[in-house]
Amino acid sequence: MQPAAIALGVRLRVLAESAAASAAQVVPDAEIGNHRDAAAVTAFAQACDVLTVTHGHGSVALFETLAAAGTVVRPSPATLVLAQDEVAMARRLGASRSDDEPVPMLLAGECPGAGRELTALVARSPSGQAVAWPVVETVRADGVCWETGEACREVIAPAPRIGPELAAQATSTALRVAGELGLAGVLAVGMVEATGRAGSDGASCLVVNNLVTGPHESGHWTIDGAVTSQFEQHLRAVLDLPLGDPRPRAPWTVTVSVPGGAYPDLYRSFLHVMARDPGVKVHLYGTAVEPGRVVGHVTVCGDGLDDVRARARHAADFITGLIDE
Amino acid sequence: MQPAAIALGVRLRVLAESAAASAAQVVPDAEIGNHRDAAAVTAFAQACDVLTVTHGHGSVALFETLAAAGTVVRPSPATLVLAQDEVAMARRLGASRSDDEPVPMLLAGECPGAGRELTALVARSPSGQAVAWPVVETVRADGVCWETGEACREVIAPAPRIGPELAAQATSTALRVAGELGLAGVLAVGMVEATGRAGSDGASCLVVNNLVTGPHESGHWTIDGAVTSQFEQHLRAVLDLPLGDPRPRAPWTVTVSVPGGAYPDLYRSFLHVMARDPGVKVHLYGTAVEPGRVVGHVTVCGDGLDDVRARARHAADFITGLIDE
Numbered sequence: 001m002q003p004a005a006i007a008l009g010v011r012l013r014v015l016a017e018s019a020a021a022s023a024a025q026v027v028p029d030a031e032i033g034n035h036r037d038a039a040a041v042t043a044f045a046q047a048c049d050v051l052t053v054t055h056g057h058g059s060v061a062l063f064e065t066l067a068a069a070g071t072v073v074r075p076s077p078a079t080l081v082l083a084q085d086e087v088a089m090a091r092r093l094g095a096s097r098s099d100d101e102p103v104p105m106l107l108a109g110e111c112p113g114a115g116r117e118l119t120a121l122v123a124r125s126p127s128g129q130a131v132a133w134p135v136v137e138t139v140r141a142d143g144v145c146w147e148t149g150e151a152c153r154e155v156i157a158p159a160p161r162i163g164p165e166l167a168a169q170a171t172s173t174a175l176r177v178a179g180e181l182g183l184a185g186v187l188a189v190g191m192v193e194a195t196g197r198a199g200s201d202g203a204s205c206l207v208v209n210n211l212v213t214g215p216h217e218s219g220h221w222t223i224d225g226a227v228t229s230q231f232e233q234h235l236r237a238v239l240d241l242p243l244g245d246p247r248p249r250a251p252w253t254v255t256v257s258v259p260g261g262a263y264p265d266l267y268r269s270f271l272h273v274m275a276r277d278p279g280v281k282v283h284l285y286g287t288a289v290e291p292g293r294v295v296g297h298v299t300v301c302g303d304g305l306d307d308v309r310a311r312a313r314h315a316a317d318f319i320t321g322l323i324d325e
Numbered sequence: 326m327q328p329a330a331i332a333l334g335v336r337l338r339v340l341a342e343s344a345a346a347s348a349a350q351v352v353p354d355a356e357i358g359n360h361r362d363a364a365a366v367t368a369f370a371q372a373c374d375v376l377t378v379t380h381g382h383g384s385v386a387l388f389e390t391l392a393a394a395g396t397v398v399r400p401s402p403a404t405l406v407l408a409q410d411e412v413a414m415a416r417r418l419g420a421s422r423s424d425d426e427p428v429p430m431l432l433a434g435e436c437p438g439a440g441r442e443l444t445a446l447v448a449r450s451p452s453g454q455a456v457a458w459p460v461v462e463t464v465r466a467d468g469v470c471w472e473t474g475e476a477c478r479e480v481i482a483p484a485p486r487i488g489p490e491l492a493a494q495a496t497s498t499a500l501r502v503a504g505e506l507g508l509a510g511v512l513a514v515g516m517v518e519a520t521g522r523a524g525s526d527g528a529s530c531l532v533v534n535n536l537v538t539g540p541h542e543s544g545h546w547t548i549d550g551a552v553t554s555q556f557e558q559h560l561r562a563v564l565d566l567p568l569g570d571p572r573p574r575a576p577w578t579v580t581v582s583v584p585g586g587a588y589p590d591l592y593r594s595f596l597h598v599m600a601r602d603p604g605v606k607v608h609l610y611g612t613a614v615e616p617g618r619v620v621g622h623v624t625v626c627g628d629g630l631d632d633v634r635a636r637a638r639h640a641a642d643f644i645t646g647l648i649d650e
Contacts (some may be wrong), residue, residue, distance in 0.1 A: 003328030005514075006351045007548075009595075009609030009621070026331045028353045223332075227604055227626075242600035249574050249626075270334075275567035278456075278554055284334030296334070301552075301574075 001215065002026045004232035010239065015044045022286045038062050045071045052185065052238045053080075054214045060084075074126070074184035074238035075213050082181050083211045090208070092180055093173075115193040118159050118206070119218040122176035123233040124183040126240045131233070133226060133246040135170045135179040136160035138190070138218050154313070157221045157253045160305060166193070172207055177211065186234040188216035217257065217294070222246075224281045224299040225253030250301035254312040258296040262321025266296075273298070274317045280315045326540065327351045329557035335564065340369045347611045363387055370396045378405075378562045379508065379539045385409075399451070399509035399563040400538050407506050408536045415533070417505055418498075440518040443484050443531070444543040445499035448558040449508040451565045456558070457496045458551055458571040460482035461597045463515075463543050479638070482546045485630060495531055502536065505526035511559040513541040542582065542619075547571075549606045549624040550578030579637040583621040585614040587646025591621075594624070598623070598640045605640045 002023075005012040015031045016024035024030035033040030035058045043050045050072045052061070064077040075083075082089060087154075094104055117138045122128040137159035160165070174189040181187070190210040219230035228244030236243050263269055266289060273280055277300075284296040298319070300312040317323045327348075330337040340356045341349035342514070349355035358365030360383045370376050375397045378388070389402040400408075407414060419429055442463045449455040462484035479521040484492070499514040508531040544555035553561075553569030561568050588594055591614060598605055602625075609621040627633040642648045 001329055002351070006328055007608045009591075009607070009611055011350070024353075025328070025336070026353065028349075028351065030353070039600070094416070174569040204618055227606075233410075236599070241596060243603060244599070245604040266334075271566060274561070278568060279572075281332070281552075283332045 001231040004229055004235055004307050008235060010235055013048055025286045050074055050238050079181045079183055080213060083213050118170055118191045118193055120170045120189045121219045121230060122174045122178050123186045123237045123243055124178040125237045125243060126184045129243050130175050130178055131243045131246045132171045132175060133222060134248055135162060135167045136218060153257055155218050155221050155255045157225055157248060166204060185213060185237045186215055186230050188212040220297050221253045221299055223254040225249055225301050227296045251303050252305045252308045253299060254309045255297050255299045256312045256316035257294050258298060258316050258319050260291050260293045260295050264289050266319055269319045273318050277311055277315060280311060326556040329554055329560055333560060335560055338373055344643060350611045363427060371439045375399055375563050404506045404508055405538060408538050411587055443495055443516045443518055445495045445514045446544045447499045447503050448511045448568055449503040450562045450568060451509045452570050455500050455503055456568045457500060457573045459628045460492045460495045461488060461543060478579045478582055480543050480546050482550055482573060491529060510562045511537060511540055511555050513537040513543050545622050546580040546624055550574055550626050576628050577630045577633045578626045579634045580622050580623060580624045581637045581641035582619050583641050583644050585616050585618045585620050589614050591644055592643045598643050600637055602640060605636060
């Protein structure tokens with residue numbers, strides 16, 4: 001988030017678990033402390049205009065205490081609670097659904113013919129302004145490298161072979177979820193394109209299967225591929241600034257995660273990738289290389305999907321060490 | 326340069342004149358010291374793999390001493406000396422010019438019919454790899470705001486109405502200058518499109534009128550408008566990494582400088598610009614606002630030059646306070 005903050009003139013402060021954490025390496029005067037330590041977080045929050053959290057970090061109960069004492073927490077603790085309770089969210093969306101809306105939010109068990117994964121990334125500000133990036137397809141790899149939680153293998157923006165109707169359904173559902181959550185910030189709404197729903201005529205439907213608040217791996221393509229990145233947008237949203245243009249910069253953008261692999265030091269393979277393809281954008285997170293842990297990502301933008309995807313996959317596989325030519 | 330360093334996984338260290346300097350605000354653990362203080366610079370350099378300098382900062386004699394003692398200084402002190410001596414450079418380029426090359430470097434006085442200003446931005450690595458961005462037109466404003474040294478009013482990329490032949494001449498001249506300088510890093514070669522040279526048939530010719538080593542205002546458009554920004558390229562070049570793709574991301578990119586103006590606090594006008602045009606990229610430098618001092622720039626990319634330029638000018642003029650609607 002620091003590159004976006006620099007351009008916007010926003011001063012970022014960070015509470016990081018150690019001086020070796022990625023964020024502490026790039027933000028001046030990082031505070032070192034545990035994000036579940038009430039005293040540390042409370043002291044840190046007192047010097048911030050707005051406190052925001054990345055997914056899975058921190059205690060919602062602690063944020064509730066801080067918010068009650070006057071700290072501006074965005075997304076709000078209420079949003080965080082709701083986003084984590086899929087059953088409650090599904091009921092709530094079902095109840096507020098209009099009769100002609102073709103996508104009710106379903107729970108995964110209700111729709112057996114699960115197909116590919118799509119993600120609708122949206123942002124919403126406290127004023128209620130909301131924007132949506134193009135719906136993307138997220139492709140997970142098989143095997144051990146990709147068992148690390150929510151790491152995406154590959155993101156294709158926009159999702160290929162998606163009809164304008166299904167894309168509009170995914171977007172409107174994600175915007176409705178953001179509104180229901182009272183969201184301030186960025187939200188990734190993970191969906192599965194599914195068939196075989198009871199009572200349907202076999203047409204595709206969308207099943208919402210997870211919600212992630214804050215910038216998310218499925219949105220890293222926006223750094224190089226969209227006019228406004230998810231990081232800039234998250235900052236604008238939590239600060240209640242007007243939101244930026246989410247449109248793509250190129251017909252196709254593919255981002256592939258780079259997990260730690262064969263090489264403890266990525267320097268030589270990184271060098272090779274830079275030399276082989278000057279158009280690849282490599283992003284390294286400064287984290288220690290461990291097999292399976294995502295240490296960066298690569299992004300390629302261009303006019304032809306096959307070419308863009310092949311270049312991005314090659315670069316990622318080469319840096320990881322899966323291939324050596 | 327910090328956003329580019331973060332993505333590349335390069336650890337940037339900075340020697341800044343004060344904690345309030347732009348660089349010190351965004352790079353962790355900035356050293357505070359005067360860039361002409363030999364002891365401070367020498368101590369700082371010992372903890373760096375490569376020392377690079379921004380234009381006009383530091384003493385070349387000091388860099389020569391450091392380089393002689395083993396510090397890697399890029400661009401080299403020899404390059405810095407040569408780039409500052411326009412007469413020597415003109416002679417040297419004249420002597421090495423091939424007979425069929427249509428642009429000899431001239432000194433400004435030799436070509437009276439001076440027209441618009443063009444800038445050819447190139448990068449070269451110690452290995453000799455070199456790349457060139459599209460040639461741009463730089464338009465300076467009249468009046469007091471623009472008397473601040475080398476501040477550009479407006480940069481249009483690529484330069485409008487430039488024939489492919491003249492563009493190729495400008496690029497090849499800039500690449501030859503970079504080679505003659507033994508450059509490591511980014512170089513902006515400022516030129517004037519001129520007519521009326523003695524002995525010519527009235528055709529346009531290019532007069533090189535200044536050389537600037539390191540990232541330069543005329544290259545700020547590359548942050549949003551090119552696959553590889555001048556900052557990322559400068560880092561790649563001084564570290565002798567393979568250079569990145571310099572191609573533009575959009576048919577037209579216009580960048581307009583924002584000088585300090587009527588408003589001591591830019592927040593409200595910044596907010597207005599963000600709300601009015603979500604596609605404008607605003608870059609603020611975190612410097613104190615003083616009339617005439619450049620405090621940021623705005624960039625707009627798009628398909629139509631008139632639209633892109635009008636939006637960029639409006640945003641810059643609004644933030645400065647020249648207009649209020």
